[in-house]
Amino acid sequence: xxxxxxxxxxxxxxxxxxxxxxxxxxxxxxxxxxxxxxxxxxxxxxxxxxxxxxxxxxxxxxxxxxxxxxxxxxxxxxxxxxxxxxxxxxxxxxxxxxxxxxxxxxxxxxxxxxxxxxxxxxxxxxxxxxxxxxxxxxxxxxxxxxxxxxxxxxxxxxxxxxxxxxxxxxxxxxxxxxxxxxxxxxxxxxxxxxxxxxxxxxxxxxxxxxxxxxxxxxxxxxxxxxxxxxxxxxxxxxxxxxxxxxxxxxxxxxxxxxxxxxxxxxxxxxxxxxxxxxxxxxxxxxxxxxxxxxxxxxxxxxxxxx
Amino acid sequence: xxxxxxxxxxxxxxxxxxxxxxxxxxxxxxxxxxxxxxxxxxxxxxxxxxxxxxxxxxxxxxxxxxxxxxxxxxxxxxxxxxxxxxxxxxxxxxxxxxxxxxxxxxxxxxxxxxxxxxxxxxxxxxxxxxxxxxxxxxxxxxxxxxxxxxxxxxxxxxxxxxxxxxxxxxxxxxxxxxxxxxxxxxxxxxxxxxxxxxxxxxxxx
Ligand code: HEM
Numbered sequence: 001x002x003x004x005x006x007x008x009x010x011x012x013x014x015x016x017x018x019x020x021x022x023x024x025x026x027x028x029x030x031x032x033x034x035x036x037x038x039x040x041x042x043x044x045x046x047x048x049x050x051x052x053x054x055x056x057x058x059x060x061x062x063x064x065x066x067x068x069x070x071x072x073x074x075x076x077x078x079x080x081x082x083x084x085x086x087x088x089x090x091x092x093x094x095x096x097x098x099x100x101x102x103x104x105x106x107x108x109x110x111x112x113x114x115x116x117x118x119x120x121x122x123x124x125x126x127x128x129x130x131x132x133x134x135x136x137x138x139x140x141x142x143x144x145x146x147x148x149x150x151x152x153x154x155x156x157x158x159x160x161x162x163x164x165x166x167x168x169x170x171x172x173x174x175x176x177x178x179x180x181x182x183x184x185x186x187x188x189x190x191x192x193x194x195x196x197x198x199x200x201x202x203x204x205x206x207x208x209x210x211x212x213x214x215x216x217x218x219x220x221x222x223x224x225x226x227x228x229x230x231x232x233x234x235x236x237x238x239x240x241x242x243x244x245x246x247x248x249x250x251x252x253x254x255x256x257x258x259x260x261x262x263x264x265x266x267x268x269x270x271x272x273x274x275x276x277x278x279x280x281x282x283x284x285x286x287x288x289x290x291x292x293x294x295x296x297x298x299x300x301x302x303x304x305x306x
Numbered sequence: 307x308x309x310x311x312x313x314x315x316x317x318x319x320x321x322x323x324x325x326x327x328x329x330x331x332x333x334x335x336x337x338x339x340x341x342x343x344x345x346x347x348x349x350x351x352x353x354x355x356x357x358x359x360x361x362x363x364x365x366x367x368x369x370x371x372x373x374x375x376x377x378x379x380x381x382x383x384x385x386x387x388x389x390x391x392x393x394x395x396x397x398x399x400x401x402x403x404x405x406x407x408x409x410x411x412x413x414x415x416x417x418x419x420x421x422x423x424x425x426x427x428x429x430x431x432x433x434x435x436x437x438x439x440x441x442x443x444x445x446x447x448x449x450x451x452x453x454x455x456x457x458x459x460x461x462x463x464x465x466x467x468x469x470x471x472x473x474x475x476x477x478x479x480x481x482x483x484x485x486x487x488x489x490x491x492x493x494x495x496x497x498x499x500x501x502x503x504x505x506x507x508x509x510x511x
Contacts, residue, residue: 131345265421266476278405280407
């Protein structure tokens with residue numbers, strides 16, 4: 001498997017200074033990289049490059065990223081996924097692909113990962129609850145996978161579903177949300193080079209609580225769009241309602257782009273608290289990715305299409 | 307039930323006084339020793355809010371408990387428990403103003419006006435202030451009937467607290483429901499008492 005390093009949008013230089021990055025390399029070494037999953041090493045951290053440019057945003061520490069999660073399948077408090085997600089069975093893992101595409105089917109994870117180049121991408125992650133992180137993901141662009149299934153011209157939307165397995169995802173026996181968790185993107189959003197399918201973070205396989213073995217990362221949208229532990233991909237001509245839309249249409253729209261100007265009844269979206277820091281900072285339009293994605297919404301009223 | 311004087315005044319009441327401080331010490335210690343998780347300020351907001359609501363309910367539980375156990379002395383703990391509700395609510399409010407918002411008044415005002423759950427929380431806190439101020443014994447004598455009327459607010463506050471909580475949770479309403487059930491039991495106990503009061507002339511406050 002080829003490994004390269006690409007840093008879309010959040011340039012490495014923007015994110016981390018050398019010392020930090022070196023720390024991280026040591027950290028990864030300590031963890032022992034090249035973790036083996038399904039007989040294939042799906043992530044190998046890229047250790048080759050050093051950043052020398054100035055620091056703007058530092059990485060959120062590994063512990064916070066893996067012990068402060070929303071993954072309601074394992075409980076609704078932030079620590080619950082860390083404590084409970086070990087019951088998730090990630091081997092074997094299959095992903096069903098259906099709908100408006102030439103190559104539907106039931107694909108094993110090995111097959112999906114075959115030939116993919118795992119990159120490291122450092123992205124901001126902004127939760128609708130008003131906190132944020134900077135996470136070094138490992139993964140590949142969603143577009144590179146979706147193209148393989150050859151979506152037809154009718155494929156206007158892509159929807160994803162989390163595994164539905166109440167026995168191993170205990171909280172799915174509760175009705176806090178409608179299961180399985182479902183989220184979707186417009187096809188052009190899905191094909192945007194920023195949109196990532198993550199297989200790991202900090203050069204390590206994804207911990208279960210972070211959405212193992214494969215999760216979506218859409219850095220310019222609120223975190224709940226970045227669906228975890230994907231078991232199904234559907235190409236559709238029309239929109240469906242996502243789990244959060246079903247739970248509360250007024251608060252959660254289809255787009256859910258990070259937007260400091262659109263008020264949310266519970267949390268101010270104009271500022272955010274970076275985990276590990278106390279004072280809040282201003283939230284950026286599209287979470288700071290306007291340059292890459294603003295064109296997708298040209299002419300749209302983003303207050304209406306929240 | 308009965309605890310002999312001076313043990314009630316010299317031992318039991320100070321014990322309650324100290325016990326009620328345990329949560330704030332645990333919270334302070336957890337903060338100091340970095341045991342509040344990845345988002346300690348959120349944990350502080352949540353824990354102080356939880357204890358404010360709990361003490362509002364605990365202070366209302368005194369009367370039914372007194373009747374249940376036939377333990378009249380218990381009434382003498384009610385004032386301090388109510389004041390602890392005010393104490394934790396104040397910590398909660400200060401945590402919000404300072405650690406959550408860092409005194410950015412524009413945002414705070416915006417929150418109070420635009421976020422229904424904060425509006426209700428603010429209302430609850432404002433209504434709690436006069437109760438705290440008039441909690442001293444001489445105030446009871448001074449205000450007489452008005453005092454009793456004013457302190458009926460104690461039954462309104464947990465309703466507001468629960469609504470505040472209910473509106474802020476995203477999807478798991480288990481805890482606000484739990485508090486609502488406790489409050490309902492308190493109301494039922496009081497209702498039963500007022501029914502009886504008409505026949506045997508006992509007070510229910
Ligand atoms: C007597 C008055 C109040 C009571 C009893 C109360 C109670 C609570 C409770 C029980 C919680 C939830 C804790 C948890 O999730 O475990 C909470 C959260 C919160 N309260 Fe209050 N509260 C009061 C007043 C206020 C006031 C005056 C404000 C601000 C102006 C406020 C702001 C908040 C905030 C920001 C949260 C956290 C919301 C979140 O995490 O999304 N509260 N409060």
